[in-house]
Amino acid sequence: MNHELRVKSKKTNSLFGQVYKLVQQIPSGKVTTYGEIALALGTRDARKVGWALHQNPDGNTTPCHRVVNRAGKLAPNFAFDGSQEQRRRLEAEGVTFIDDRHVDLKKHLHRFIK
DNA sequence: TATTTGACGATTT
DNA sequence: CAAATCGCCAAAT
Structure with a gap:
């Protein structure tokens, strides 16, 4: 194989693989x-x-429950065990909730980068 | 193969 | 302040 441009050519390219790595x-x-x-x-996508x-309900490798939208809101329905489970999980980690489905982004x- | 849509978000109108 | 639009990509239909 070509030792060199092995950066992330091929599959592992798309945001997919990169996203998992970051989330982890x-x-x-x-x-x-x-x-x-x-x-x-x-990217801004x-x-x-x-x-x-969503395509990878791999909560084992990728703690999706720590990823919320800009409003601090959790996913509509969680792939792990349910939205309630996501909330419970975050609370267990010390994350503060504003309401059932909103986390305190300012704190956590x-x-x-930056 | 082309069109639509989907765990979103920032900016512009 | 609300709605529309752009950004950018892959999977589903």
């Missing part, structure tokens, strides 16, 4: 937004970020 870097008790991830990857997570928003 989110420390416990922190949350991030789709937009932050997208920007960290050099927050939709694809959400899509990536994790940023990759």
Whole structure:
């Protein structure tokens, strides 16, 4: 194989793989937004970020429960065990909730860059 | 193959 | 202040 341009050519390219990698870097008790991830990857396509997570209910490898939208709101229905489970999980990590489906981004928003 | 849509978000009208 | 539009990509129909 070509030792050299092995960067992330091929499949592992799209935001998909990159999204997973970033999400896995989110420390416990922190949350991030789709937009932050997208920007960290050099794009504004927050939709694809959400899509990536949706297509990969891999809560094992990717703690999707730590990823919320800009309003701090959780996903409409969680792929793990349900939206209630996502909330419970975040609370267990020390994340403060404003209401059943809104986390306090001001306190727990994790940023990759800046 | 082409069109629509989807865990979104910021900016412009 | 609300609605429309742009950004950008892959999967589903």
